[in-house]
Amino acid sequence: LRTYDEMVAELKKQDAKQPAMELEVIGQSVKGRDLYLAKYISDPSNPTILYLTQQHGNEQLTTEGALEFVKHLGTGKTKGVLDGVNILIVPMLNPDGAMGDVDFPLDGYIASGRTLTRANATGTDLNRDHVAKIQPETQALHNNVMRAYNIDYMIDLHHQGTQSERDGELVSGSILYPTTPNASPEVVEGSKQLGAVVFNAIDPTGWGHLGRYVGGSAETISRNGIAVEYGISTLLFEMRGMSDNTNPSAVLGQKSNGYLIKQTVTTLDATARAIADGSIESTDTSIWDTLAEQTTRPSE
Numbered sequence: 001l002r003t004y005d006e007m008v009a010e011l012k013k014q015d016a017k018q019p020a021m022e023l024e025v026i027g028q029s030v031k032g033r034d035l036y037l038a039k040y041i042s043d044p045s046n047p048t049i050l051y052l053t054q055q056h057g058n059e060q061l062t063t064e065g066a067l068e069f070v071k072h073l074g075t076g077k078t079k080g081v082l083d084g085v086n087i088l089i090v091p092m093l094n095p096d097g098a099m100g101d102v103d104f105p106l107d108g109y110i111a112s113g114r115t116l117t118r119a120n121a122t123g124t125d126l127n128r129d130h131v132a133k134i135q136p137e138t139q140a141l142h143n144n145v146m147r148a149y150n151i152d153y154m155i156d157l158h159h160q161g162t163q164s165e166r167d168g169e170l171v172s173g174s175i176l177y178p179t180t181p182n183a184s185p186e187v188v189e190g191s192k193q194l195g196a197v198v199f200n201a202i203d204p205t206g207w208g209h210l211g212r213y214v215g216g217s218a219e220t221i222s223r224n225g226i227a228v229e230y231g232i233s234t235l236l237f238e239m240r241g242m243s244d245n246t247n248p249s250a251v252l253g254q255k256s257n258g259y260l261i262k263q264t265v266t267t268l269d270a271t272a273r274a275i276a277d278g279s280i281e282s283t284d285t286s287i288w289d290t291l292a293e294q295t296t297r298p299s300e
Contacts, residue, residue: 001060002067003114004033004095010067011036011091018074020082026090027140030121033095035140038070040087047275048086049153050145050232051268055126055222057097058109058116061239062157065264066091072265084276088149093137096121108246127158128218130225146230153194153233153275156222157264160213160238160294167292172263173239174213174294175199178227181217190233192285194271198237199287201270207259208266211294213238237267 015023022039053062100115104123109115129138177191202208219225223236239260274280
């Protein structure tokens with residue numbers, strides 16, 4: 001899996017190859033690493049979706065999937081899609097945590113080549129900083145992305161534990177719309193449509209099995225806070241497993257990485273296409289009425 005420097009090198013390589021892509025530095029992390037935004041804006045009046053990855057430094061496959069999607073956008077396989085949708089991608093919002101370059105003890109983490117931490121360098125969970133916006137990474141996201149572009153949709157990609165299940169089967173991921181009561185009904189409905197597009201693309205594949213994530217209503221969380229502050233339809237996508245954790249059972253084996261990266265690419269591709277052709281606006285959201293909540297499989 002890529003280091004921060006390898007991620008930057010890949011982004012710059014694709015920026016040089018792809019005429020439709022523009023790479024922007026939106027700020028710096030606590031430790032001074034540049035934070036990047038990959039932009040595909042063909043028409044500012046088109047609907048815009050933001051894909052956000054690795055707020056948590058140990059949730060690494062989301063960034064790998066986003067980079068593969070960037071490469072995918074340059075292959076010609078998405079011809080015509082970029083005419084109808086603007087795509088923004090913030091990969092690796094927490095590069096210091098992704099590199100284990102932090103100012104707190106790493107005791108308890110399981111070394112996986114390098115130690116990756118959930119928190120940023122100050123020990124702060126960035127996905128609990130979307131109201132106060134104290135950390136430089138969160139400030140960069142809000143000041144130079146959320147307030148700088150007219151965004152309609154956002155998918156925030158994360159990881160959960162490896163032992164989550166739905167209806168007795170291990171899930172490959174879980175999804176959830178904003179659950180704060182302060183989100184408008186229109187925003188929540190758009191979020192449910194975004195989730196239904198993801199479900200319809202992933203669940204029938206045979207290698208993807210999605211549940212409904214059990215999440216709170218705090219607006220410090222991006223899924224909730226961004227929906228309220230900006231009126232944006234948001235979706236949380238939690239993939240199974242992570243690269244490093246204090247709990248050994250949460251750490252993902254390498255053989256699962258390939259299909260989880262493929263799951264991210266499929267998610268990003270399906271949602272971009274649905275927004276581009278307008279089909280998202282008629283997507284049936286009834287799956288949410290029957291989608292089983294994820295639960296944690298008891299240890300044997």
